[in-house]
Amino acid sequence: MNVKIGYKLSAEGFGPKELVRQAVLAEQAGFDFVEMSDHFHPWLDVQGHSPFAWTVFGTVAARTERIGLATGVTCPTVRYHPAIIAQAAATLALLSDGRFTLGVGAGERLNEHVVGRGFPNSVPERHALLREALEIIRLLWSGGYQSYRGTYLALDDARVFDLPPEPPPIAVAAGGRDAARLAAELGDGLFATEPRGDLVDAFREAGGSGPRYAEVPMAWAPDEHSAARAALETTRWAVTGWKVMSELPNPANFEAASTTVREEDMLARFACGNDPARYVEVAQPFVDAGFDHLVMQNAGPDPDGFIDFYRRELDGRIRALVPSTA
Numbered sequence: 001m002n003v004k005i006g007y008k009l010s011a012e013g014f015g016p017k018e019l020v021r022q023a024v025l026a027e028q029a030g031f032d033f034v035e036m037s038d039h040f041h042p043w044l045d046v047q048g049h050s051p052f053a054w055t056v057f058g059t060v061a062a063r064t065e066r067i068g069l070a071t072g073v074t075c076p077t078v079r080y081h082p083a084i085i086a087q088a089a090a091t092l093a094l095l096s097d098g099r100f101t102l103g104v105g106a107g108e109r110l111n112e113h114v115v116g117r118g119f120p121n122s123v124p125e126r127h128a129l130l131r132e133a134l135e136i137i138r139l140l141w142s143g144g145y146q147s148y149r150g151t152y153l154a155l156d157d158a159r160v161f162d163l164p165p166e167p168p169p170i171a172v173a174a175g176g177r178d179a180a181r182l183a184a185e186l187g188d189g190l191f192a193t194e195p196r197g198d199l200v201d202a203f204r205e206a207g208g209s210g211p212r213y214a215e216v217p218m219a220w221a222p223d224e225h226s227a228a229r230a231a232l233e234t235t236r237w238a239v240t241g242w243k244v245m246s247e248l249p250n251p252a253n254f255e256a257a258s259t260t261v262r263e264e265d266m267l268a269r270f271a272c273g274n275d276p277a278r279y280v281e282v283a284q285p286f287v288d289a290g291f292d293h294l295v296m297q298n299a300g301p302d303p304d305g306f307i308d309f310y311r312r313e314l315d316g317r318i319r320a321l322v323p324s325t326a
Contacts, residue, residue, distance in 0.1 A: 001292055003319050004032040006070070007307070008215060008297040009056075012042035013234060016051040016059070022303050023060040026067060029311040033068030034060065035103070035213070035295045040079060040111040043237040044258075045251045054088050061096035069100045070213070072295065073173045073191055075107030077126070079115050082133035083158050086140040093164040102137075103191050103213070105173030106130045108246045110254075127178060128152065134170065134186040141167040171213050175242045177202040184208030192291070193242075200290035214291035216283050217270040219299040220306035224273030227300045228266045235299035236261040239269055270299060276313040280321070287321045294318065 007026040009019045023034045038053040057069050069092070076085040089102045106126040112119045120126050132150040139146045140160045148155035172183035173191040180199045183190045184206035191213040192199050200212055217238065221227035236258040237245065248254055266272065271282040286294055296314075298306040 001287065001322055003287065003321060004211070004293045005315065005318055006033040006035045006068075006213075006293060006295040007031045007310075008072070008295050009034050009036035010047075010298075011036050011053060011056070012039060012044075012047040012050055014303075015049050016056045019051070019056050020059050020063055022307070023067065024063055025304065025307050027064045029307050030315055031067060031296075031310075033070055033099075033101070033293070035070045035072040035215075038071050038074040038111075040114050041251055043110070043245075043251060043254050044234065045255065047234050047251075054092065057092055057100070058095055061092060061099070067099070069096055070171065071101075071103045072213070072215070073103035073105040073171075075112055075130075076104055076133040076137065077107060077129040077153070078112040078117055078119055079107075082136040082153065083140060083155055083160075085133075086137040087160050089137070089168050090141065090160050090163050093168040094162060098164060098166065098168075100168045101171055101189070101211075102168050103171045103173065104130065104134070104187075105191065106179070106246075109249050110245075110251075113249050123176075125152075127182060130172075131182060131186065134172075134182075137170070138167075138186070169210065171211065174199050174203070175246075180208075181206040189213060189293075195285035195289040195291070197289040204290075211293045212291045213293040213295060214286045214289075215295040215297045216286055217297055217299065218279060218282065218306070219266070219270045219272045220274065220309050221272070221300045221302065222274055222305075224267070224275075225263075227272035228263045228270070230301040231266040231270050231272065231299040232261065232263050235270075236266065238299075239265050272300075274309065276317055279314055280317050283318055284321060284324065288323050288325070290323070 076082040132153040169188035171189035172187035174180040180202035189210035219227040219231035271279040
């Protein structure tokens, strides 16, 4: 397996100029791509940030030369109309000379409710919305004036004038087998946050053959305790589970929902501290599950320290991973 390594730009934890600086450092350190969430709100108020992802990535494209860019992920159904995302992704693909991957998903109430149009309560309806959005994006990328009438979404005589020579690949986020099959049908790749082989299996069984992205939870600091404490302060929402993460509307709700999370919970889920062996241990299940694009998601207090640690201690080790069954 040829593993590609990404660096997570934590848009909830840093302002736009700092994110650009980290992306430049990530390129210099040898990462293959950077991935950034497309949020309106952070998960917790203590994180304190949530800049507009598309502006940040446009600047990153101008400040870098080699590194790939990926949204992780954009919801093209409520806060954005898919026509806007089709145009934005095409523009970014041009600015980055083909380095951009559009990661999409069914979304979270945290970000989508803000425009006052409501957010569907049922998962099947969210997936139906996402299906129509992907059909609209593909239609606009085919060129010319296009119209579309779906159950939920419509397009009226629209055209994206600036299209790249090849459309950017689309990676579809999946938390279940139905979404994984949708990724195979209308996407070019799979995106996930858990080391679940069943998602990769469903993607492949439905004909999916593209890249499989997954975020690997890490928290670097000179010692394990400092790393776990930092992760607990800013990233404890990550252990609440997708059924919570997709439903709560505001950071205050995530604050309340995560009050019982302990430092021990972070140590169990995240690679914390400065021992490379622990980082390899946490990454291995993702490789075993079949993911080949691993995103290093650092929840530690020092991004520069983590990037240096990755360059010195992790790059070769993570790239050398192969499925245990092999």
